[in-house]
Amino acid sequence: MLPDLAGLRGGAAILPELVLxxxxxxxxxxxxxxxxxxxxxxxxxxxxxxGLAAAATAIAGVSAGAQPLFYGMLVAxxxxxxxxxxxxxxxxxxxxxxxxxxxxxxxxxxxxxxLLVCLTLGMCLLAGARNLLMLYLALELVSxxxxxxxxxRHGDRRSSEAALKYVVFGAAASGLMLFGFSxxxxxxxxxxxxxxxxxxxxxxxxxxxxxQLLVVVAVLLSLAGFAYKVAAVPFHMWCPDVYEGAPTPxxxxxxxxxxxxxxxxxxxxxxSGFGAPLGFPAPGEFPWPFVLGVLAMATMTVGNLAAxxxxxxxxxxxxSSIAHAGYLLMAVAVGSPLAIRGVLLYxxxxxxxxMGAFLVVMAVHDATGSETVDGFRGLGARAPYLAVVMAVFLxxxxxxxxxxxxxxxxFLFAAALQTKSMxxxxxxxxxxxxxxxxxxxxxxxxxxxxxxKPADAQAPVRVGSPAAALLGALAVPxxxxxIWWGPLLGVVEKALLLPR
Amino acid sequence: xxxxxxxxxxxxxxxxxxxxxxxIVRRNTLIMLMCVELMLSAANLVFVxxxxxxxxxxxxxxxxxxxxxAAAEVAIGLAILMEIFRRRRSVDADDLxxxxx
Amino acid sequence: xxxxxxxxxLFLTTSAVIVGIALWLGRFLRPRLPSAEKxxxxxxxxxxxxxxxxxxxxxxxxxALVFIVFDAEIALTYPAAAVARRWIAEGRAWLVxxxxxxxxxxxxxxxxxxxxxxxxxxxxxxxxPEEMP
Numbered sequence: 001m002l003p004d005l006a007g008l009r010g011g012a013a014i015l016p017e018l019v020l021x022x023x024x025x026x027x028x029x030x031x032x033x034x035x036x037x038x039x040x041x042x043x044x045x046x047x048x049x050x051g052l053a054a055a056a057t058a059i060a061g062v063s064a065g066a067q068p069l070f071y072g073m074l075v076a077x078x079x080x081x082x083x084x085x086x087x088x089x090x091x092x093x094x095x096x097x098x099x100x101x102x103x104x105x106x107x108x109x110x111x112x113x114x115l116l117v118c119l120t121l122g123m124c125l126l127a128g129a130r131n132l133l134m135l136y137l138a139l140e141l142v143s144x145x146x147x148x149x150x151x152x153r154h155g156d157r158r159s160s161e162a163a164l165k166y167v168v169f170g171a172a173a174s175g176l177m178l179f180g181f182s183x184x185x186x187x188x189x190x191x192x193x194x195x196x197x198x199x200x201x202x203x204x205x206x207x208x209x210x211x212q213l214l215v216v217v218a219v220l221l222s223l224a225g226f227a228y229k230v231a232a233v234p235f236h237m238w239c240p241d242v243y244e245g246a247p248t249p250x251x252x253x254x255x256x257x258x259x260x261x262x263x264x265x266x267x268x269x270x271x272s273g274f275g276a277p278l279g280f281p282a283p284g285e286f287p288w289p290f291v292l293g294v295l296a297m298a299t300m301t302v303g304n305l306a307a308x309x310x311x312x313x314x315x316x317x318x319x320s321s322i323a324h325a326g327y328l329l330m331a332v333a334v335g336s337p338l339a340i341r342g343v344l345l346y347x348x349x350x351x352x353x354x355m356g357a358f359l360v361v362m363a364v365h366d367a368t369g370s371e372t373v374d375g376f377r378g379l380g381a382r383a384p385y386l387a388v389v390m391a392v393f394l395x396x397x398x399x400x401x402x403x404x405x406x407x408x409x410x411f412l413f414a415a416a417l418q419t420k421s422m423x424x425x426x427x428x429x430x431x432x433x434x435x436x437x438x439x440x441x442x443x444x445x446x447x448x449x450x451x452x453k454p455a456d457a458q459a460p461v462r463v464g465s466p467a468a469a470l471l472g473a474l475a476v477p478x479x480x481x482x483i484w485w486g487p488l489l490g491v492v493e494k495a496l497l498l499p500r
Numbered sequence: 501x502x503x504x505x506x507x508x509x510x511x512x513x514x515x516x517x518x519x520x521x522x523x524i525v526r527r528n529t530l531i532m533l534m535c536v537e538l539m540l541s542a543a544n545l546v547f548v549x550x551x552x553x554x555x556x557x558x559x560x561x562x563x564x565x566x567x568x569x570a571a572a573e574v575a576i577g578l579a580i581l582m583e584i585f586r587r588r589r590s591v592d593a594d595d596l597x598x599x600x601x
Numbered sequence: 602x603x604x605x606x607x608x609x610x611l612f613l614t615t616s617a618v619i620v621g622i623a624l625w626l627g628r629f630l631r632p633r634l635p636s637a638e639k640x641x642x643x644x645x646x647x648x649x650x651x652x653x654x655x656x657x658x659x660x661x662x663x664x665a666l667v668f669i670v671f672d673a674e675i676a677l678t679y680p681a682a683a684v685a686r687r688w689i690a691e692g693r694a695w696l697v698x699x700x701x702x703x704x705x706x707x708x709x710x711x712x713x714x715x716x717x718x719x720x721x722x723x724x725x726x727x728x729x730p731e732e733m734p
Contacts, residue, residue, distance in 0.1 A: 025710060028710060028711075028714050029710075031714070032713070032714060032717040032718075035717070111718075132562075133558070133561065133562050133565060136562075136565075136566075136569075137565060137569065140569045140572075140573070143573075144572055144573060144576055147576050147577070147580065148576060151580050151583070154583075155587075157584075157587060157588070157598055158598050160580060160583050160584045160587070161584065161596050161598050163580045164529060164577075164580050164581060164584055164596065165596065167573070167576060167577045167580055168529055168532050168533060168536075168577065168593075171533065171536040171573050171574075171577060172523050172532075172535075172536050172539070174540075174573070175519065175520075175536050175539030175540050175543070176520075176539070178539075178540060178543040178566065179516055179539060179542060179543040179546070181543070181562075182512075182543040182544075182546035182547045182550070182559075182562075183546060185546075185547060185550055185558070185559060185562070186509075186546060186549075186550035186553075186554075189550075189554045189556060190556070190558070191558045191562065245598075561680055564676045564677060564679060564680065565677065567673050567676050568673040568674055568676060568677055570673075571669050571670055571672070571673035572670055572673070574669075575666045575669060575670050578662075578666065579666065582662070
C-alpha cells in the first residue's frame with residue numbers, strides 16, 4: 001500500500017524550516033569562503049540574521065491549518081507557528097549576543113552561528129511534531145548542537161565539564177524517553193500522537209491491570225525526556241552546572257528557546273495525545289494532571305529554595321529558570337484553553353526578561369570579570385543604565401505589576417484557579433508563596449546594585465552601543481507589555497483560534 | 501519452545517535495566533555513556549519486536565533513524581570526553597567537581 | 602515455527618568434534634620443534650615490541666568517529682532504496698534520486714566544511730592550549 005503523493009504536499013507550510021536549512025548552508029559556505037577576510041564575523045552575523053528574519057517572514061506567510069503534513073509527521077497549526085516565531089526571535093537575540101561576547105572567539109563565530117541555526121531548526125520542527133519519530137528526531141536536533149555549544153569555550157575546564165555533564169545526562173534522559181516511546185508504539189501500534197492518545201485512553205480504561213501499568217510506565221518514561229529538556233524536577237540537576245560553565249551568550253539562549261520548544265512539545269504530547277483538555281480524570285484513569293501538578297510544585301519549590309543561597313549570578317538565574325519551568329508546568333497540568341493561552345503568552349515575555357537579565361550579566365562580567373552578586377555592588381553608580389534595566393528584568397521575573405512578568409504569571413495562575421479544584425488551588429498557593437520567596441533573591445541583586453558600595457573604588461562599567469540598544473529593545477517591551485498586553489494577547493488568541 | 505513477543509520484551513527490559521543501573525552506579529563517564537547505549541539498544545529491540553508483531557514498518561524506520569542519532573550523540577559525547585581527558589587525565593564523574601559549590 | 606534448537610546444538614557439537622579430530626590427527630604428521638619465538642604473540646610476522654596495552658594515537662580515534670557518523674548515515678538511505686523500485690515503476694524515479702542527492706549533498710557539505718577547517722589534517726596540533734585552572 002503506497003500512500004498517495006498528496007501526503008507530501010505541505011512544502012509551503014515548511015518554508016520556514018527550508019529557509020533555516022538554507023541559512024545553515026549559506027553560513028557554512030561563507031565561513032569557508034571568507035576564511036581570510038577581516039569582515040568575516042560581521043558578514044556571517046548579517047547573513048544569519050537575514051536568514052532568521054526571512055524564516056520569520058515565511059512563518060507570517062504560512063496559512064495555519066490543522067491538516068497534518070507529510071503523512072502526519074508535522075502540523076503547522078497556529079500553536080506551532082507562534083512557538084516557531086518565539087524561538088526564531090530568541091535565535092536572533094542569541095546570534096547578536098554571541099557576536100558581542102568576547103567569550104566566543106572571532107574565528108569560531110561561524111561555527112557557533114551554524115550550530116545555533118541548526119538548533120533553531122530543531123526547535124521549529126519540535127513545535128510542529130505530531131509523530132513520535134519526528135518528535136524524537138527534533139528533540140535530538142535540539143540536544144546535539146546544545147551539547148557542543150555548552151562546551152564551546154575550548155581550553156576552559158568549566159566549559160568542557162558543563163558540556164560533559166550535559167551530554168551524559170542528556171543521553172540518559174533520551175534513553176529513558178526512547179524506551180517510553182517504544183512501549184507507547186507497542187501499545188498503540190502507531191507512532192502518530194492522536195492514534196497513541198486514543199489507544200492509551202482505550203487501554204487505560206478497558207485493559208487489565210498489566211495494560212494500565214504499562215501505560216503508566218511508558219508515559220512516565222517519556223515524561224523524563226521532556227522534563228530534562230525543560231529542566232523540571234527530578235531532571236534539573238544539569239541546569240545550574242551547565243549554566244555556570246557554558247558561555248553566557250549561549251546560556252541566555254538555552255534558558256529560553258529550548259524551554260519554549262520543550263513546553264510546546266510537552267503540551268502537544270499530552271493534549272493531542274490524551275484528548276484535549278486533560279481535565280480531571282475519569283474514574284479508573286491514571287490522574288496525569290495530579291502527577292504533573294505535583295511535579296510543578298516540586299520544581300518551583302526546589303528552584304526557588306536553591307536559588308536563595310547562590311552567589312554566582314548565572315547559577316542563581318539557572319535555579320530561577322527551574323522555578324519558572326515549574327510555573328509553566330502548572331499550566332500544562334491544568335491543560336485548559338486558558339492555560340494554553342497562558343503558556344503561549346508567557347513564552348515571549350519570558351524571552352524578553354530572561355535574555356535581558358543574561359545580557360546584563362554578560363556586560364558586567366566582560367567589564368569586571370565577576371559573575372557573583374558582589375560584582376553587582378554599586379552598579380547603580382557605575383553604570384546607571386545597566387542597573388536600572390537589570391532591576392526591570394528582575395522585578396519582571398518576580399512577577400511584580402506593572403511589568404510584563406506579572407501578566408504572564410497572572411494568566412498561569414488564573415488558569416489554575418479556574419479549575420475550581422482543591423488540588424489546583426493548593427498548587428496555585430504554592431506558586432504564590434514561591435513567587436514571594438523569589439522576590440528575596442532577585443531583590444538581593446537589585447540591592448547590591450543600588451544600596452551597596454563597591455568593595456573598592458572601581459571605574460564605571462562601560463557598555464557598547466549595540467549592547468545598550470539590544471538591552472533597550474528587551475527592556476521597553478518588558479515595561480510596555482505589563483500595561484498594554486492586549487495586542488500580544490490578540491496574537492495568542494488568533495494562534496489558538498483553529499482547532500488542533 | 502516458541503520465542504515470542506514476551507521473550508523479546510523481557511530481554512529488552514533486562515538490557516534496559518542493566519543499562520540504567522550501570523549508569524547510576526558506575527562513575528567512569530565512558531562506561532556511563534556505554535550504559536546509555538545499552539538503554540537505547542533496549543528501546544530498539546522493543547521497536548523491532550513490536551514492529552514485527554504488528555506487521556507495521558514504522559518501528560523499523562525508527563530503529564534506523566535511531567542508529568544515526570545514537571552514533572552522532574556518542575561521537576559528540578566522546579569528543580567532549582577526549583577534550584577533558586587530554587587536560588586532566590581522568591574521566592571519573594567524581595573528579596568533575598569544578599562546577600559545584 | 603518448525604525450528605528446533607536441538608538441531609543447532611547437534612550441529613555445534615558435530616563441528617566441535619570434527620575440528621577436535623582434525624587437530625588430534627595432526628599430531629601424528631607434524632614435526633615437533635618448540636622455541637621461544639613460536640611462543641610469542643603473532644603480529645603478522647613482526648617481532649612484538651613492548652606491551653599491547655598502550656594508548657592509541659587520538660588521531661585514529663578522530664577518524665573512527667568521523668567514519669562511524671558517516672557509516673550510520675548510510676542506514677538512512679536504506680528506506681529510500683527500499684521503495685525505489687516500486688516508485689520507479691510508478692514513474693517517480695526523480696523523487697527517489699532527488700531525496701538521495703539532497704541527503705548526500707548535505708553530508709558532503711558538512712565534510713567539506715570539516716576539511717576546509719583543517720580538522721582532518723594528520724599533523725594538526727592536538728594538544729590544545731594549556732588548561733586554565
